[in-house]
Amino acid sequence: MKVYLDNAATTPIDPLVFEAMMPVLKEGFGNPSSTHSYGRKVKSLIERARKNVARHLNCSPGEIFFTSGGTEADNMAIQSAVKDLGVKHIITSTIEHHAVGHTIDQLKKEGSVEVSYVHLDEKGHVDLQHLDQILSVNPKTLVTLMHANNEVGNLLSLERVSEICEKHGAIFHSDTVQTMAHYPFDMKVIDKVHFLACSAHKFHGPKGVGFLYVNHKIKINPLIHGGAQERNMRGGTENVYGIVGLSKAMDIALSNVVAHKEYVTDLKLYMMERLNSSIPGVEYNADCDNLSRSLYTILSVSLPPTEIASMLLFNMDILGVACSGGSACTSGANTGSHVLEGIDAPENRPSIRFSFSRFNTKEEIDYAVSSLAELYA
Ligand SMILES: Cc1ncc(COP(=O)(O)O)c(C=O)c1O
Known part of the structure; x- marks a missing residue:
């Protein structure tokens, strides 16, 4: 997939x-x-x-x-x-x-x-x-x-x-x-x-x-x-x-802005629920889990420390899931994220940004979460 x-x-x-x-x-x-x-x-x-x-x-x-x-x-x-x-x-x-x-x-x-x-x-x-x-x-x-x-x-x-x-x-x-x-x-x-x-x-x-x-x-x-x-x-x-x-x-x-917002917000909430039940110790960066003060298209996930931190994005890609570790414009560059640094995100916890659109589905979220859980198993 x-x-x-x-x-x-x-x-x-x-x-x-x-x-x-x-x-x-x-x-x-x-x-x-x-x-x-x-x-x-x-x-x-x-x-x-x-x-x-x-x-x-x-x-x-x-x-x-x-x-x-x-x-x-x-x-x-x-x-x-x-x-x-x-x-x-x-x-x-x-x-x-x-x-x-x-x-x-x-x-x-x-x-x-x-x-x-x-x-x-x-x-x-x-x-x-x-x-x-x-x-x-x-x-x-x-x-x-x-x-x-x-x-x-x-x-x-x-x-x-x-x-x-x-x-x-x-x-x-x-x-x-x-x-x-x-x-x-x-x-x-x-x-x-x-x-x-x-x-x-x-x-x-x-x-x-x-x-x-x-x-x-x-x-x-x-x-x-x-x-x-x-x-x-x-x-x-x-x-x-x-x-x-x-x-x-x-x-x-x-x-269709209201319907799109509702649909995508539901995907974001669904992904948080699925992550919470699949990966113990999962957290969210900045105010990402506060729907009223965060963009509904973005979920920035702070993951428990792991030895394979630097390989997570690569492995997700191998499994078919495209997501990002930081800003799009620097993804591919081998530098840390100035945003995660700016919000004092803990250095030992890898971060993944998932970002959604109206073309995504819950089945895709299920696949992405189970892929990540597999890497953490
Ligand atoms: C917040 C923000 N500002 C500016 C840009 C740059 O936009 P463009 O890719 O159209 O030059 C981006 C693109 O990633 C962005 O996310």
Whole structure:
């Protein structure tokens, strides 16, 4: 049996998304910047997708800028805040994705910013009092904190953080790559957020496409210079097929968001039950077993010490189960997880991240748990 439980790394493309992209791949080859009919035809597909995404987020189409994915969107927000908005200080956490963390490291190395790391509580959640405190003594600040952690699933309240940021006149960016299209977003409600990052391949869309939401109150310059695409905000011929796929994937995800959430939450609960009864001493990292404060698609399991710790993922793979030991983007690299280190996870307990989608079944969970139990027997 082959089981894919690494949906936080990437998701399989939805067949309906594939269907929506096919005619564009076949016939929509015009350059959207061309003024003839071939160009105009595909340009209209991009603008239709932009309007559709904006409708889902209850924002203006002018606030959506398509990018090559989450990494570029994060870079665009953070680098523009420093370049164009006079930011001299960044507040972030030690458990952000590298798209955020390494961008900040580089800015710090260049001497462009000072960086403060907000404290995390014992469950790995951001200490909002500490955030308030460091903001009060630091003007011209960008706060960049992820909505849900991609390794352990901890959720952040965008409402509360954006209110604290507004109180101190700070800019707020959130990496929403793991949550966009998994939860409804209403930008008229969370209207104090300035930037949000999205990536289509995390919700059954294609790879290499995403967007940055930029609140209309913020004016920034391009990160990538070139042609006049994206209303002069991002040079480069647009990924039309990807943009059409992203829009369709968002339609499917958000028109069924409640049912998908219920279905996937049930899988997560089921897996916890099965693990608890099959592997004595199993625990959960950070706040992963607290459904109200953790992403329903992620279960980060802390396992009892074993001699075969370094072989667990490899052996699960041999048995046909794809899961991950840390962040997708570093899986394959032989380095420990900065997130598990950031939440002080015990070093002697191996961790496995299982991440689910609406395409998984309880039979697959049964197989994954019995495979892991077999390795622990
Ligand atoms: C939280 C988070 N941010 C950013 C990214 C990067 O997104 P992309 O793969 O679209 O560049 C990822 C991908 O793993 C992620 O999980």
